[in-house]
Amino acid sequence: MKALIIDDERLARKELTNLLKDYGQIDIVGEAANADEALEMVNKLNPDLLFLDIQMPGKTGFELLEMLDNVPQVIFTTAYDEFALKAFEVNALDYLLKPIQIERLNESINKLLAKHQSANPSGRNPDKKLTLEDQVFVKDGDKCWFVSLSNIRLFESDGNYIKVYFDNNRPMIHKSLNALDEKLDSRHFFRASRKHIVNLSWVEAIEPWFNGGLMVRLRGGDKVEVSRRQAAKFKEMMSL
Known part of the structure; x- marks a missing residue:
């Protein structure tokens, strides 16, 4: 399963990369320090999963999701717990508070793998048409949703x-x-x-x-x- 880590803090990216080394099912295909870098990498690498920080210089994690036509699975990673409720309102797969605890990461990965196996999604292609199996991110004002088509x-x-x-x-x-x-x-x-x-x-x-x-x-x-x-x-x- 291809994953992309998006976080403006280099040490946070490195820490998460080290934690994920024990999960052979997760293949980290790239890192991005901001939303603009991430957008280019998502379109190029077609990841199945985003580890996504919310508060970043420039555009936020939510604003990145608005720019994507086809949204991968998302696990939010952030130091600001006031965003927790909003993250769950948009129906993200999970929400990890920094510093990330290995027990919580394990819960997230298990949840991800269970969902991945049941859905058995095919590889993403930025040029492919969106089908009923895909999900999109919808934002209107302060309200956000991940919605299956x-x-x-x-x-x-x-x-x-x-x-x-x-x-x-x-x-x-x-x-x-x-x-x-x-x-x-x-x-x-x-x-x-x-x-x-x-x-x-x-x-x-x-x-x-x-x-x-x-x-x-x-x-x-x-x-x-x-x-x-x-x-x-x-x-x-x-x-x-």
């Missing part, structure tokens, strides 16, 4: 932002729907109109609509209109 039922364009529908949440992210559409696997996500992308696995019912279009109802009750231009393609994909 399988749980996101709908993306809705709102000006220069996209509203992301999952559970009872509707956070807004600063991204264009066109850019997102290029990243998503068309076998799982469908561009219903210029304003909407739907998760096909959430489609519950389909009915004819005005001017040759369709109305799609998703599990949970959301309704999305499929434009006339896209209706024929949608019917073909759903085998109607």
Whole structure:
């Protein structure tokens, strides 16, 4: 399992590297001292796991995650325990307080390996399309989430932002729907109109609509209109 250590403190990186030597399953493929370095290394090395400091000069660890299309597993490492609650709110795999204790590190690695074995993820590729098995990082104001794409039922364009529908949440992210559409696997996500992308696995019912279009109802009750231009393609994909 390829891991990247991201921390602005050289000694902290060295200490964690030494602690991880006893875990043969973890292959440390690189180190980064800030978010910009880390972004380049993530795109180049495609790690399965990030050991990520939160407070760093320049961009924070959270801001790094916002820049990633496909987010690996994350174990936060920081000296500031006031960030603990926020880290758990975003559903990180774990949170380690510096100086890192070997017992807590062992707990984190065991949790990681159990999750890795059950998911059995394939190697990441920055050019590959995002599927239902991938996860993304969503931040809206002070609230953050790691979200599996399988749980996101709908993306809705709102000006220069996209509203992301999952559970009872509707956070807004600063991204264009066109850019997102290029990243998503068309076998799982469908561009219903210029304003909407739907998760096909959430489609519950389909009915004819005005001017040759369709109305799609998703599990949970959301309704999305499929434009006339896209209706024929949608019917073909759903085998109607």
